[in-house]
Amino acid sequence: MKKKWSIEKIFWLFLMVFSILIVLFPIYIMFKYSISDRASWITGGKYPIPWWPFDPNFEMYNYYLSDGRFWSSAWFSVKIAFLTIIISMGLGAPAAYALARFKFWGIGIVLFLILSVRMFPDVSSVLPVAQFFNLDFVYHLPITLKVAMGHTLLGLPYIILIAIGVFQTIPIDLEEQAQVMGATKFYAFTRIILPVALPGLAAGAIYVFLLSWNEFVFSYFITATSIADVIPLPVYLKTLLGAFSPNPVSIATLSLLVSMPVIIFTFIVQKYMIAGATAGAVK
Amino acid sequence: MAGLRLEHIQKKYPNGFEAVKDLSIDIKDGEFVSLVGPSGCGKSTTLRMIAGLEDISGGKLLIGDKLANNVASKDRGIAMVFQSYALFPHMSVAANIGFGLKINKVDKKIRNDKIEWALDLLDLNGLGDRKPSELSGGQRQRVALGRALVLDPEVLLLDEPLSNLDAKLRVKMRTELKRIHKQLKSTIIYVTHDQAEAMTLSDRIAIMKNGDLMQIGSPTEIYTRPANRFVAGFIGSPPMNFLEGELAHENGNNVFINKDVKYVLPASMKSYIETNISQKEVVLGMRPEDLAISLTPATNGIEGVSIITETLGSDDFVAVEVGKKLFSVRTEPGSNFPTDKKVYLTPAEDKLHLFNNDNATDDAKVRFA
Numbered sequence: 001m002k003k004k005w006s007i008e009k010i011f012w013l014f015l016m017v018f019s020i021l022i023v024l025f026p027i028y029i030m031f032k033y034s035i036s037d038r039a040s041w042i043t044g045g046k047y048p049i050p051w052w053p054f055d056p057n058f059e060m061y062n063y064y065l066s067d068g069r070f071w072s073s074a075w076f077s078v079k080i081a082f083l084t085i086i087i088s089m090g091l092g093a094p095a096a097y098a099l100a101r102f103k104f105w106g107i108g109i110v111l112f113l114i115l116s117v118r119m120f121p122d123v124s125s126v127l128p129v130a131q132f133f134n135l136d137f138v139y140h141l142p143i144t145l146k147v148a149m150g151h152t153l154l155g156l157p158y159i160i161l162i163a164i165g166v167f168q169t170i171p172i173d174l175e176e177q178a179q180v181m182g183a184t185k186f187y188a189f190t191r192i193i194l195p196v197a198l199p200g201l202a203a204g205a206i207y208v209f210l211l212s213w214n215e216f217v218f219s220y221f222i223t224a225t226s227i228a229d230v231i232p233l234p235v236y237l238k239t240l241l242g243a244f245s246p247n248p249v250s251i252a253t254l255s256l257l258v259s260m261p262v263i264i265f266t267f268i269v270q271k272y273m274i275a276g277a278t279a280g281a282v283k
Numbered sequence: 284m285a286g287l288r289l290e291h292i293q294k295k296y297p298n299g300f301e302a303v304k305d306l307s308i309d310i311k312d313g314e315f316v317s318l319v320g321p322s323g324c325g326k327s328t329t330l331r332m333i334a335g336l337e338d339i340s341g342g343k344l345l346i347g348d349k350l351a352n353n354v355a356s357k358d359r360g361i362a363m364v365f366q367s368y369a370l371f372p373h374m375s376v377a378a379n380i381g382f383g384l385k386i387n388k389v390d391k392k393i394r395n396d397k398i399e400w401a402l403d404l405l406d407l408n409g410l411g412d413r414k415p416s417e418l419s420g421g422q423r424q425r426v427a428l429g430r431a432l433v434l435d436p437e438v439l440l441l442d443e444p445l446s447n448l449d450a451k452l453r454v455k456m457r458t459e460l461k462r463i464h465k466q467l468k469s470t471i472i473y474v475t476h477d478q479a480e481a482m483t484l485s486d487r488i489a490i491m492k493n494g495d496l497m498q499i500g501s502p503t504e505i506y507t508r509p510a511n512r513f514v515a516g517f518i519g520s521p522p523m524n525f526l527e528g529e530l531a532h533e534n535g536n537n538v539f540i541n542k543d544v545k546y547v548l549p550a551s552m553k554s555y556i557e558t559n560i561s562q563k564e565v566v567l568g569m570r571p572e573d574l575a576i577s578l579t580p581a582t583n584g585i586e587g588v589s590i591i592t593e594t595l596g597s598d599d600f601v602a603v604e605v606g607k608k609l610f611s612v613r614t615e616p617g618s619n620f621p622t623d624k625k626v627y628l629t630p631a632e633d634k635l636h637l638f639n640n641d642n643a644t645d646d647a648k649v650r651f652a
């Protein structure tokens with residue numbers, strides 16, 4: 001008779017709890033610091049509960065959240081992130097489809113060129129990119145678009161790579177069936193392949209959102225060399241930190257504030273990432 | 284519904300490989316024709332050429348007397364069911380079935396009527412709103428069939444549609460397909476590697492090997508008068524028993540001789556041998572059910588040793604060692620034939636098969652029916 005609590009089960013349970021703690025621990029520390037008062041962050045907190053501040057308060061949160069520029073920067077970052085997703089998906093998905101389905105001479109070269117964009121560190125390519133956005137025909141584009149285009153440069157290789165993988169898992173039978181029934185390749189792509197590929201592409205979209213939201217180097221240079229009265233959030237945060245060494249409460253609060261939208265966004269798109277979307281199509 | 288004609292159809296790939304060499308088949312309106320053969324024989328390639336998914340390297344394809352080589356798939360009047368069904372997973376059953384109609388901009392009311400008709404015909408009533416992932420294998424297969432049937436195609440192409448079903452369901456769906464064929468009188472081209480499926484479903488069977496047509500004829504013809512050794516060995520389960528040897532003449536009779544066997548061929552075969560046998564090396568074939576087995580010596584028989592018996596319920600099969608070959612002989616169920624005994628096999632004289640032993644091409648003789 002099998003015991004309900006075998007040694008093996010206890011071990012795995014322990015391992016699971018341990019892993020969760022390791023992941024959540026830094027977030028907890030950040031949270032603890034963000035609600036700390038001055039005495040707490042110098043000494044480390046209340047005793048005999050050393051992990052909780054003496055006088056928890058949300059003052060730092062109030063301070064930053066009541067700052068108008070914080071909100072305008074955050075909104076700016078959101079707009080940029082979504083625009084980046086739209087541009088990189090719009091370019092990347094059809095490109096990936098072509099690379100996944102069609103065999104043409106030079107396909108290896110094309111793939112290498114696309115991926116080689118990411119071989120260069122951001123800092124080494126940022127100056128030429130920023131200069132590009134100063135050129136006459138580009139300069140007068142809205143700043144949101146310019147930053148989004150810059151972010152697309154960074155995110156497009158990943159989108160293409162992810163999308164190629166997604167399209168390759170979709171059986172070609174679906175397209176052949178549509179073709180035999182009279183659908184054009186475009187119709188088959190938009191009405192059949194894309195809906196089936198949605199969960200996989202959503203993963204790519206989340207990645208690009210994160211990339212854009214956190215992007216500092218490109219955002220900084222592109223906005224600095226252009227006329228920008230609103231700047232993306234990471235750049236704005238840098239301006240807040242100033243010359244003096246910032247207190248941990250500020251940093252913790254800002255970090256959590258920046259992380260929040262990402263967590264919320266991920267929860268929302270999670271339902272589109274249900275595995276097994278293609279189950280039932282074949283066999 | 285219309286007929287279909289393949290005239291010297293050829294498929295050659297850029298690297299020189301010929302998947303289909305020279306195929307000519309005339310399919311009549313309303314006929315159910317199966318393309319059967321081992322993997323790689325070219326049957327699926329042929330079907331795909333008919334569907335328009337592969338270019339035709341040579342020859343003519345005529346659908347309903349119209350040249351269709353360069354006609355787009357959707358204008359050929361065909362509908363195809365894939366081995367994997369290829370149901371669109373994000374669409375409901377009804378949407379799947381109505382897909383072809385929607386693309387061709389059929390009026391919504393007519394479309395819905397046709398979908399209802401298909402659901403009813405295939406026993407899928409009430410499942411219209413379900414997604415493919417919520418259906419069983421047999422139901423999915425019927426949805427794929429329904430999707431093809433609503434288009435009212437001239438020719439229906441089926442690519443191993445039953446391969447993914449379990450044995451019991453396969454037998455049930457075979458009957459369903461036959462019923463639908465009878466009801467709709469559709470022209471159907473059916474690709475399968477399962478010879479039993481082809482035998483039970485088809486009006487005619489076309490057997491292919493390595494891109495060549497080995498024989499085409501009705502199931503009975505193929506079974507009783509196979510044109511060559513390949514067809515003889517491919518159709519029928521358990522397969523036909525073969526003996527390789529030489530054709531000799533003794534006392535005005537044709538005699539089959541090899542290391543272990545000397546068998547006098549019946550006089551009734553004389554004319555057949557004169558017309559068809561062109562060489563000394565021959566293959567003698569006998570089906571398990573056409574052999575009588577006995578412990579008493581026979582004057583003109585084949586000697587062997589009984590090894591084991593297998594019971595299938597409706598038949599018993601005795602494995603007999605003849606020289607180095609293993610023969611399968613059918614006996615009455617429950618007869619419990621003794622094993623490890625010297626036995627004598629007497630074939631039914633009107634059921635013997637004799638072929639040229641052309642090992643080089645393994646028989647290029649093709650029969651048309």
